[in-house]
Amino acid sequence: MLNKEDVWGSSVTEFFDYADEKEQLLWSYFFEKIIETTPRSYKKQILPIIEKIGKNSFRKIIHNWLEIVILATPKTAFYQDESGLEHERNYLLEYPNETIFARLIRALPFVADQNSIDLLSELAIEAGKNRIAKIDKITGIASYKLSEQAIYALADIEKVTPISSLLSIQIQLQSLSLKKLIEKKLIQIAKKQKIEVIELLENYLPDYDLENGFLEGEIQSKLNPTKIYAYQIQVIENKVKLSWFDVNGKKLKTVPIALKREFPHKIEKLKNTAIEAQKTLTLQREHLEKAYLTQKKFNYSHWKKAYANHGLLGVIVENLIWQVNIDTQEGKKWKTVWSSFGRFVDIEKNPVEVKENDVIRVLHPVLLNKKELEYWQYFIKQKEIKQPFQQIYRNTFERKTDEEIDESKRFEGIILSQKKLRMFAKIQGWNYKWLTYPKMNRSFVTFQFDYKIDNSEKPQKLEIEFWVEALPSQPQKVKTSVVRLYKKAQPLSFEILDKVTFSELFRAIQRIVNISSLDITNN
Known part of the structure; x- marks a missing residue:
């Protein structure tokens, strides 16, 4: 049933060689059942077998196998489809071991502890990593199947909360489909707990063992006990930095080479912790800025x-x-x-x-x-405070007191570079059609904006159209016109917007103008 040609297959074979007759029978029956049973039926079909094996014994064996698979070297198989085109498939375990192991880890949630969460998280990350072409000569994810099933297994754990681990995995993985899978699982968990997803994320966001933005420790060389190095992970000016110091407290430019050689995994883990903490900090900074714009x-x-x-x-x-x-x-x-x-x-x-x-x-x-x-x-x-985003010194716009002034014409009549405008719109993911006079004499940049009607809690989507007009004698230039607001294709008045949304909307328009404007010397 199992392929003995990989690290896990040989480990299972060795386990059966040393197991007694009862263990052999139970585990053989277990393997038969997980192949023919879907994870939805595990509680009825698989859990009774686990209880006969013994929950502690089962957990210990699965943990040992997880440690082996996590360290497995990624492989690639090449095959041809019906039309003769060559494809590649990345994997960690040989066929059918990868499928069987993926089914096996889905049973771990019944007996999971914190170590189970740590190992499943590590598998999800290692199996979900992109192969590096320069090193492996192959691109793509090491093993999508194992990463995916490790995420499913984590989401199924109920007694020990895996949410911080799922968030950590989501930050580290590059695969959009795996990120979306985690997002889907977090939504399901939030629904079970009867809270909003954002509140769930805020409650379980990892802190990476930092206190007041600071973590320190020491590493002592085993080869030369007099060599002791200190490290600090610290949030400085809204950025996470990893620093190293010698025994006298002198700051080092890089990690000592001797330390790298003696403790490669520990050094790599510290480095990854700082990188992951920075990604988390950036994501939460963006979340806070969004909360700032919608006045959450x-x-x-x-x-x-x-x-x-x-x-x-x-x-x-x-x-x-x-x-x-x-x-x-x-x-x-x-x-x-x-x-x-x-x-x-x-x-x-x-x-x-x-x-x-x-x-x-x-x-x-x-x-x-x-x-x-x-x-x-x-x-x-x-106080020399460096803010995580532009808050107090932010450009603001307020409604004009003169009732005869048309707010939609605030930025009317400014000459822009059409090339700069199109490039900026493309970078932002906005729509803009190039004006070719006389075929087209008007066009607009369109983008969406979160807004609130006064006293409402939930932000709604507002569509902005910033119109520009062609200059017949200067095809590379356009002249700004009016700003229009829509909600589901229905025009809206500026009057319904609260002060913050009004200000931010025109700040966005000002940014378009500033970036797309021609230099004074070119006017």
Whole structure:
């Protein structure tokens, strides 16, 4: 049944050679059943066999086999289809071992512990890695099947929460289909827990053992015990950095070569931890910026756990200005504050008490008056705070007070380079048709934007059209015209937009103009 020509097949053969008669019978029956049974029926068909084998014994054996397969060298088989075209198939285990092993690990969730999660995660990452053409001469994923089934197995674990591991795998893998599979599984888990996916992600985001954005440790050489090196993983100016120091505390430019040779796996793991932490930080920075644009409100108790007290994210929280909705003598009121070590201070440097059920949001500067804005800009500058995204010094746009002014014509009449405009639209994934006069004398850039109607919680999709007109004598140039708003092909008025969305919409238009404008010398 099993192919003995790979590391796992030979390991199973060796296991059967040393097993007693009862073990041989149980495991033979187990292998027969997992081949003919789908994972949906495992609880009824497979679990009773596992219980007879013994849960601890079963788990220990599967763990041993996982360790062997994780270290297996990727292989490639070449074959021809019916038309004679040659194809390649990447795999870790020979046929039919890979299929059998994939079925086998789907039974691990019944007896899973934290070590099971760690091993399944490692398999999902190693099997899901892209082969490097320069080294392997072959491209593609090492073993899509094993990576996919390891993800399924992780998602099936109920007693020990695998969510942090799934998030970590999603960050590390490059395969879009595997990333989407994890996303699908996270949605299913969130549905079971009766919470939103975003809340699930925030609750289980890995912190990589950092505290206040900092992790340190030492590695001592076994060959030369006097050689001790210290390492630090630290969030500095919203970036994760791995640094090395000698025994005297002197910072080293790179990892000592002797240490690399003696502890290659440990050094690689530290390096990957820093890289993964940076990816996580970048993703959450983008999430916070999106929350900033839509003015998403967080429950304070949730925000404290998911952001302020998070070992990785807590540092960037302190680099932003926030607003808390608190009780005052005049009722509930938004107060602008800075968060530092779990405490809030306002514009007058007074402490602000926030209750567990209060709500908090990232401040948008368009909501401040001139005096408040100038104070917080000075505050950020004085403390030399590098913000994770442009917050306090962000360009803002407010509605004109003159009722006769047409907001749609704010950027009308500006000459743009059509080549720059098309290139920028292409990079952003927006639509723009090149104007060829007289065939076409008008065109537009179209893109989507999240917006809220005042006091509504859920953002909706708004379609923006920024029109441009042809210049008959200058085919490489266009002149800006009006901005139009639509929702499901229905025109909308600028009046329905809240202050933040209004400002951000015109900031996006300004960016198009700035990037696509001709140099003054070319006008």
